[in-house]
Amino acid sequence: xxxxxxxxxxxxxxxxxxxxxxxxxxxxxxxxxxxxxxxxxxxxxxxxxxxxxxxxxxxxxxxxxxxxxxxxxxxxxxxxxxxxxxxxxxxxxxxxxxxxxxxxxxxxxxxxxxxxxxxxxxxxxxxxxxxxxxxxxxxxxxxxxxxxxxxxxxxxxxxxxxxxxxxxxxxxxxxxxxxxxxxxxxxxxxxxxxxxxxxxxxxxxxxxxxxxxxxxxxxxxxxxx
Amino acid sequence: xxxxxxxxxxxxxxxxxxxxxxxxxxxxxxxxxxxxxxxxxxxxxxxxxxxxxxxxxxxxxxxxxxxxxxxxxxxxxxxxxxxxxxxxxxxxxxxxxxxxxxxxxxxxxxxxxxxxxxxxxxxxxxxxxxxxxxxxxxxxxxxxxxxxxxxxxxxxxxxxxxxxxxxxxxxxxxxxxxxxxxxxxxxxxxxxxxxxxxxxxxxxxxxxxxxxxxxxxxxxxxxxxxxxxxxxxxxxxx
Numbered sequence: 254x255x256x257x258x259x260x261x262x263x264x265x266x267x268x269x270x271x272x273x274x275x276x277x278x279x280x281x282x283x284x285x286x287x288x289x290x291x292x293x294x295x296x297x298x299x300x301x302x303x304x305x306x307x308x309x310x311x312x313x314x315x316x317x318x319x320x321x322x323x324x325x326x327x328x329x330x331x332x333x334x335x336x337x338x339x340x341x342x343x344x345x346x347x348x349x350x351x352x353x354x355x356x357x358x359x360x361x362x363x364x365x366x367x368x369x370x371x372x373x374x375x376x377x378x379x380x381x382x383x384x385x386x387x388x389x390x391x392x393x394x395x396x397x398x399x400x401x402x403x404x405x406x407x408x409x410x411x412x413x414x415x416x417x418x419x420x421x422x423x424x425x426x427x428x429x430x431x432x433x434x435x436x437x438x439x440x441x442x443x444x445x446x447x448x449x450x451x452x453x454x455x456x457x458x459x460x461x462x463x464x465x466x467x468x469x470x471x472x473x474x475x476x477x478x
Numbered sequence: 479x480x481x482x483x484x485x486x487x488x489x490x491x492x493x494x495x496x497x498x499x500x501x502x503x504x505x506x507x508x509x510x511x512x513x514x515x516x517x518x519x520x521x522x523x524x525x526x527x528x529x530x531x532x533x534x535x536x537x538x539x540x541x542x543x544x545x546x547x548x549x550x551x552x553x554x555x556x557x558x559x560x561x562x563x564x565x566x567x568x569x570x571x572x573x574x575x576x577x578x579x580x581x582x583x584x585x586x587x588x589x590x591x592x593x594x595x596x597x598x599x600x601x602x603x604x605x606x607x608x609x610x611x612x613x614x615x616x617x618x619x620x621x622x623x624x625x626x627x628x629x630x631x632x633x634x635x636x637x638x639x640x641x642x643x644x645x646x647x648x649x650x651x652x653x654x655x656x657x658x659x660x661x662x663x664x665x666x667x668x669x670x671x672x673x674x675x676x677x678x679x680x681x682x683x684x685x686x687x688x689x690x691x692x693x694x695x696x697x698x699x700x701x702x703x704x705x706x707x708x709x710x711x712x713x714x715x716x
Contacts (some may be wrong), residue, residue: 257582264567264578271569271607332563339529340582341554396513476533 254346256470257409261350266357275358279319280365286312287369301374303325306436309370310429314396316362322417324355325408334408334475344472346388352467356397356462364388381439384399384449388435391456398463407475451460480543481506481663482631483528488537490527497688499524499539505664510657512673513666515683516528521666522561524683525633528664529559542631555584558629560637564620568609572599572619575608581625593626598648621649630654638672650676652675 260281290308291301301308328334337347371378378385403420407413431452440448484506490498498520505511515522526532528541530550539546539666543551550618566575573594580590594604597618608616617640632653652664653676667673674680674694682690 260578260581266576268567268569327567330568331563332561333567334529335563336563336565337578337582338531339557340556341551341558341584342582410557465562 254343254349257342257346258349258353259263261347262353262357265324265327265351265354269323269354269358274323275320275362279323279362281314282319283312283316283362283366284314284369288367291373302376305370305374305376306433306440307429308374309366309436310432311322311394313359313392313432314425315365316366317359317396317400318357318418318421319354320362321397321404321421322414324351324401325404325413329408329413338475340387344475345468347475348405348467348471352397352401352464353398354392356393359393359397360390363393375438378440378450380442381444381446381449384435384439384444384446388432388439388449388456391453391460392428392432392435394460394464395456396425397429398460398467399424402463402467402470402474407470409475427459428456431459435440482509483664484538484540485592486525486538488527488534488539490523490532492523492532492536497532498527498534501527501686502689503681503691505592505662508657508660509679510653510663510677511665512670512677513664513683514668514670514680515689519683521683522635523666525530525559525635526561528631529557529633530554531559535711538635545663551638556629557631557633558624558627559633559635560620560624561635562639564594564616565623566608566611566616566619569607570600571605571607572611572622573604575619575639575699576623578628579623583627585627589628590622592628593622596625596652597622614645618645618648619642621652625652630661632663632665636667637665638667638669644693646672 264420287308290304290312294300294304328337367378370376383446403417403424407417407420410416426458435449435452435456438452481504483503485501485503488498488501489496501520501524503524513524515521522534527534527539527546530544531539533547533550541553544550546553565691567578570578573590576594577587577590580593599618599622603611603615608619611619616635617707620651628632634653637649641649650672653665657663665673665676668676677694677710680690680692680694681688682692
């Protein structure tokens with residue numbers, strides 16, 4: 254299974270590297286979202302600093318949706334979805350491989366957005382750095398795992414572009430809450446590490462549940478949707 | 479010897495529409511069978527059923543000894559299905575595409591490279607991204623990806639579509655060599671004259687059922703069917 258997962262992840266990352274869609278389109282999109290928040294809320298950096306954790310994760314969430322959609326669009330373009338099924342690849346490996354590639358892309362985006370938040374909103378991200386990193390990684394898994402499930406479900410349907418946000422956004426509300434609270438705790442002066450780790454616990458449970466669910470139901474999702 | 483494909487009263491539906499409405503069909507080892515019929519007759523659905531991509535809702539379907547739908551995952555490793563699409567990633571080169579599909583199906587990089595050679599994919603094209611290929615070049619690359627998998631059962635849906643004359647001849651030779659080496663080939667085509675040169679049998683479909691099943695004598699056999707080293711030349715046959 255791991256060999257097959259690595260094969261799929263390698264293929265997805267290579268496709269992303271070659272197409273430069275993330276670099277040329279998703280990254281600018283994410284930065285524009287951050288800028289628009291700045292315009293819409295207040296040019297006063299004090300308020301933006303306070304709201305930065307929530308704004309950051311909304312920008313990540315919107316970017317994640319684009320990345321997930323892209324991950325499955327690549328498969329539907331020339332019959333790749335059927336061809337993947339026809340290879341006899343383990344669906345669990347397919348889930349893990351696509352999730353790993355999407356997570357890698359999303360982590361890169363999160364780093365860019367973190368730099369953006371730091372520069373645009375004047376947030377010091379060196380405070381509570383371990384908490385920021387751990388909660389960020391758990392939240393990434395918490396976004397990607399349901400993203401793969403709902404992405405696979407929607408990709409077999411004609412209404413996939415509009416259905417995915419409808420399924421995905423409400424499902425990841427706990428991630429938004431947990432990640433935002435963990436970031437708030439980390440950025441507080443002084444950081445509330447205990448509180449932050451508790452939110453990490455919620456993120457970890459959510460990520461574990463959706464990862465297990467994905468491993469179990471990816472096959473029927475691919476076969477029946 | 480057990481048939482490679484054994485279907486008894488197989489019904490399959492898409493949504494509520496019965497695309498296969500009680501198919502009975504036996505196909506033996508090394509047979510080359512042409513599926514003919516009008517659009518919507520059920521040719522593609524029958525091929526997808528045999529590839530384990532479309533589940534039967536009633537009847538009995540056994541392909542390469544695997545009872546469907548339960549055995550579909552094991553079956554898929556042994557079958558090569560080429561549909562209307564070529565399953566190429568536009569941003570990967572031809573070589574990368576063929577190698578990926580070969581490895582995904584359990585074959586090796588060497589199998590993939592041998593298939594590219596066998597399909598005579600020009601060296602200059604192998605490092606071109608698939609998105610820059612013509613329709614015919616894409617089809618040829620798709621066929622190479624299929625051949626690299628070493629299928630025991632080839633399921634080809636309009637395989638000649640988009641190919642130039644040379645590529646069509648290459649494809650015909652590949653099909654005949656595969657059958658000579660022990661593989662079974664089922665192909666659907668509207669190009670009946672060309673396809674009939676390849677096959678020993680024509681199965682006609684209408685409304686999701688078999689309406690005629692005729693043995694045919696190829697009128698222009700290609701010499702490769704009797705080639706002694708055919709099994710060596712075909713990279714895709716186990």
